[in-house]
Amino acid sequence: MTDGIAQGREDGMPLGPRGRHRFFRWLNRPRRLVRLSAGQRRRFILVVGNTIVTSGAIILQVSARGNLVVWTLALIAVSLITGILAIGTEWLISEGAEKKASEDRRAGWPDSRVVDGAAPLSLELPPADEQFVGRRLQLDQLRDMLRRTANDGRGAPVLALYGMGGVGKTSLAVQFAEEVRSEYPGGVLHLSLSAGGTSGLDAPDPATALGRLLAALGVRAGEVPPEEEARRRLYFDRLVGRRVLVVLDDAKSAAQVRPLLARVRGCATVITSRRPLGLLEAVPFTVGGLDDDSLRELLIRHVGARRVEEEPDAARQIIRACGGLPLALRLVAARLAADGHRTLAELADRLSLDEFRSGDVRVRDAIEVSYAELSARSRQAFRLLTLFPSISLREWAPAPLLDIPVADALEVMEDLVEAQLLERAARGGSNGTEYRFHALVREYAEERLAAEETPEDQRVALARLGGAFLALAEYAEHLTDPTVPRHGRDGGALPSSAEHWHVDDPALLRYAEYGPTRWLLGDCRRLGRMVERTHEAELWDLCWELSVVLARVLETVYTVWNRWDDVLRNGLDAAARRGDRRAESIIQQGYGVLRHYQDRFDEAEQHFTIALRLCREIGHRPGEAYTLRWIGRGHYFAGRFAAAVHELEQALELSRALGNKLAEARVLRDLCEAYAGLRRFTDAEEAIRAALALFEGDAVDQGADWDVRQPAEAARARRDLGVLLNRRYKFAEAEQQLTSAVDTLTELGHWYWRASAVFDLAMLRLRQHRPIEAEALMWQSFDTFNDSGYRYWTAVVARRLAMLRLEQGRVEEAVELMMPVLETFQHLGLGLWESYTLRVLAWARREEGRLDVADQHLEDAAALAERYQDPWGLMRVHWMQASVWMAQGRTTDAVRLYRDAAATAARYEEPWQEAEILADLAKALRATGDRAAAARAEAEAKEAAASFEMQQAGTSRRMRRGWRRWRSRTMVRSRRRA
Structure with missing residues (x-):
């Protein structure tokens, strides 16, 4: 307080002149009535009146003793006296107020809103933002929080709105205060706690802020005590009996804001701040960014709907660049509105942090304020975190970047969150909490990195970060497959040259320990980007070692990312620079796996062939077994079943010799498919049951x-x-x-x-x-397959759907499905699947009556089946071609094909197929006039059908009836075709 304000007592009443009698000071007490609110004055009058009436009633009961006339006259007299006293009391209050104002004018006292000699102060809310959009849900949530907190027994809610600079905290708080203003008849006060706020004054300390609030509540300057504690008690005294909403904007700390809370029943406080203040009294509310629709509406309000509709792509680009910050969009929109000839695309193409400004208002300033308030360690972490290979940041990231204990990393991340420079992206899980940069904040951090960190410092920090990723990746791989030793460990196949950061630190390794497979799946993108960054920084050892881990687990994580080409190319280059042939072989294997899952089977075989040669040259037998397995898988998918069995049996022999049960089980699983392709079903079942026993037993550690x-x-x-x-x-x-x-x-x-x-x-x-x-x-x-871009499986399923359409008689739909399937298999070079597809397409053409086209398709299919040495597929082609020849009148040729097909079905012990073919053969023989041969064929067909039904003796009655109906329908269709 200044010298012009008299010293006051703790209760806030001014002392009278020295030597005045106590009696006169007592007479001055009624002046307190002047300071009562209207509601308090009414209650005071009501109490006085009730007291007089009650007293009069008692007197009447004692004195009247049943005299009705005396009692009535006394009652009238008491009522008149009560009314006169009420009127007099109200007159006294009014007269006192006028007298006080007159005395103030005569004494020349300053206006009651003048504090510390400043100009008249208004703490009225600033005008509500005319461009306020969205936030309806947040406003409703704040109203519910206010009502719930007011009814939980405290009665004086405190809401704390947190958010980064420019997110719209103040606008939301002002809009909310306007909406609930009617619930606070005592008034709404708005006080900016930052320099240059709405009051135009400096950032106040608690005592100054209390002085401003007291002045706004009607306390004269001479009655404001100098001590902060006395001001606080007087502040509470002035709030008693009122319903006042206090908005404290841009608070810096709990110590600054705690004395200003309207902690009086019926009042409420709304606080805005950039970081959590740690107020136990407050209910926190995080203010996030606006959604894209709200930002679009805001852009339209500034630049007009026509410009936005004419350039929708540029508008979307601007909205995305703003990242939900209304301040950022307003600044950009203001520049567009000021220059009506400038297109949205011109600005969108050059958007950067510096473009988000208008006049002297910049988004950069809001970020700089938060950055300047950080500790030195947190500022360095803020800069170096931009080296992390993803927007989503792991909670342990600051540890290797700053070379600090892992236990301290979370504290650094939370400090950045409190400063609103990071936001939490996800919680929980073995990887801990994830964090994320806002796009504009990240751009500012990258600027600080370039300005304050030397290239060598950045390279050293990146090496530590890559070393941490390498330690985690190797540990996760080792946990998922103990047969693969960790690099640099005793017995390791690959001696490590790269620097591992805290390779045995339990605090770091725990992030991969509780779910290594999930860790590999979740962080494979980050590992891939680390490979690219270490290659750019010429950290060759780190680059190829990270690539090796990714190449070995590619079978697990291949579906997660689409940039494996760049990763493997960089890793292969780094391995070649170091002359590590073992690493080259592993990365070539990874390339082969990638090409296999991309349906590029010829390229996959080339990479596997190179890897096999390297493994044999350096004598690495586990790598040789792994490569042989994948070569065998490639043969199977290409329809070369015999070659697949040959390679897989070699891989099985090697895996068993090495004692690798996991590799043995996987090879057995692949062998099952290859045996089945050759119709060796007994061998196939033995292989797959052995694999299942290994997977489900204890043999595979x-x-x-x-x-x-x-x-x-x-x-x-x-x-x-x-x-x-x-x-x-x-x-x-x-x-x-x-x-x-x-x-x-x-x-x-x-x-x-x-x-x-x-x-x-x-x-x-x-x-x-x-x-x-x-x-x-x-x-x-x-x-599922179509949405994911897996052409092979998409075509396989579509082919079977087309067959289903044909069985339903929907020929046109079947053809529509089949044409892209045929193109896919031809493009992928899968001749055997092309043969299968041509057979189905021939079926459709036959149903359309286009017999010549159907016959040509079947000729092409037969040639492909012979080239791929697929007798079963060739049998199916001949069976269908025979029906086409029958329709063309080539009965003798059809009989020959039917006989060949029936013999093949019998050789492969397929009685149901054999029965169907023999039934068609009987019809063909009957058409040639050879009734005896037709009868023999019919008898053989019945015998094969009976054999099949005996095999199905254990199936349900419904199944057997279904097979009979299917057989009946098949025979009818055969007669119609004939």
Whole structure:
């Protein structure tokens, strides 16, 4: 307080002149009535009146004693006296107020709003923002919080709005205060706690802020005590009996704001600040950015709907660049509105942090204020975190970047969150809390990095960060597959030259320890970008070692990213610069796996061939076994089943010799498919049951994460077993295995293999004569593969859907599905699948009556089947071609093809197929006039059908009826075709 204000007592009453009698000071007490609010004065008058009336009633009861006339006269007299006293009291109050104002004018006292000699002060709310958009949900949430807190027993709510600079905290607080103003008849006070606020004054300390609030509440300057504590008590005294809403804008600390809280029942306080203040009294509310629709509406209000509609792409680009900050959009929009000839695209193409300004207002200033308030360590972390290889930041990231203990990293991240320079992206999980930069804040951090960190400092920090990633990745890989030793460890196949950061630090390794497979899946993108960054920084050892880890786990994580080409190319270059042939072989294997899953099977085989040569040259037998397995898989997908079996059997022999049970189980699973392609179903079943026993038993030691990976590996084996059992007509067990596989893969989120298992379950439903369920399952699988861009599987499923359409008589739809399928298989160079597709397309052309076209398709299909040495596929082609020749009148040639097809079916022990072919053969023989041969063929057909029905003796009655109906329909169709 200044010298012009008299010293006051603790209760805020001014002392009288020295020597005045106590009696006169007592007479001055009624002047307190002047300071009462209207409601308080009414209550005072009501109390006085009730007291007089009650006293009069008692007197009447004592004195009247039943005299009605005396009692009535006394009652009238008491009522008149009560009314006169009430009127007199109100007159006294009014007269006192006028007298006080007159005395103030005569004494020349300053206006009651003048504090410390300043100009008259108004703490009225600033005008509500005319461009306020969105936030309806937040306003409703704040109203609910206010009502809930007011009714929880405290009665004086405190709401604290936190958010980064420019997010619109003040606008939201002012809009909210305007909406609830009617609930606070005592008034709404707005006080800026930052320099240059709405009052135009400097940032106040608590005592000064209390003085301003007291002045706004009607306290004269001479009655404001100098001590902060006395001002605080007087502030509370002035709030008693009023309903006042106090808005404290841009608070800096809890110490600054705590004495100003309107902690009086009926009042409320709203605080805005950039960082959490740690106020236990406050209910926190985070103010986030505006959604894109609200920002678009704000842009339209500034520049007009026409300009936004004419350039929708540029408008979206501007909105995305603002990142939800209304201040950023307003600054850009103000520049566009000021220059009507400037297009949105011209500004959108050059948007950077410096473009978000208008006049002397800049987004940069809001970020700089927060940055300047950080500690030196947090500022350095803020700069170096831009080296992290993703927008989403791990909570341990500051540790290697600053070379501090991992335990201190979370404290640094939370400090940046409190400063509103980072935001929490996700919580929980083995990876801890994730954080994220706002786009404009990240740009500012990158500027600070370039200005305050030398290139060498950045390179050293990046090396530590890459070393941390390498330590985590190797540890996660080792936990998922203990047969792969960690680099640099005793017995390791790859001696490490790269610097590992805290390679044995439990505080760091715990992030990968509790879920290594999930860690690899979640961080593979970051690992890939670390490879690219270390290559740019010429950290060759780090680059190739990270690439090796990624190449070895590519079978697990290949579906997660689409930039593996760059990663593997950089890793291969770094390995070549270091002359590490073992690393080159592993990265070539990774390339092969990638090309395989890209359906580029010829390129995959080239990479695997190089990897196999390198492994044999350096004598690395585990790598040789792994490469042989993948070469065998490539042969299988290309339809070269015999070659696939040859390579896979070599891989199995090597894996068993090395004692690698996991590799053995995986090779057995692949062998099952290759054996089935050769119709060696007994060998196939033995292989897949052996693989399943390994996956589900204790023979395969997979360490800490086997409880996660084992169900996935076992589910894939059950899926393969279910497919095999379906082909062998063992439907009950097939359904059990396939349903279990689908459920497990769904639970684990392995969508790729789940889609494959769903398709195989659909094929089972077809054989169970449940076509509606089968079609629904097929479309599920098709949508998954098609949306993910897997052309091979998309084409496989679409081909089967086309066959279903043909069986339903919907020929045009079938052809529409088949044409892109044929183009896909031709483009991928999968000749065997092209043969299968041509056969189905010939079926459609036959149904259309285009027999010549159908015959040509079948000739092409037969040539491909012979080239790929697929006798079963050739049998199916000949069977259909015979029906076409019958329709063309080439009966003798058709009989020859029917005989060849029936012999092939018998050789492969397929009695149902054999029975159908023999039935068609009998019709053809009858058409030639050879009735005896036709009778023999019919007898053989019945014998084959009986054999099949004996095999199906264990199936349900419904299944057997279904097979009979299917046989009947097949024979009818055959007669019609004939």
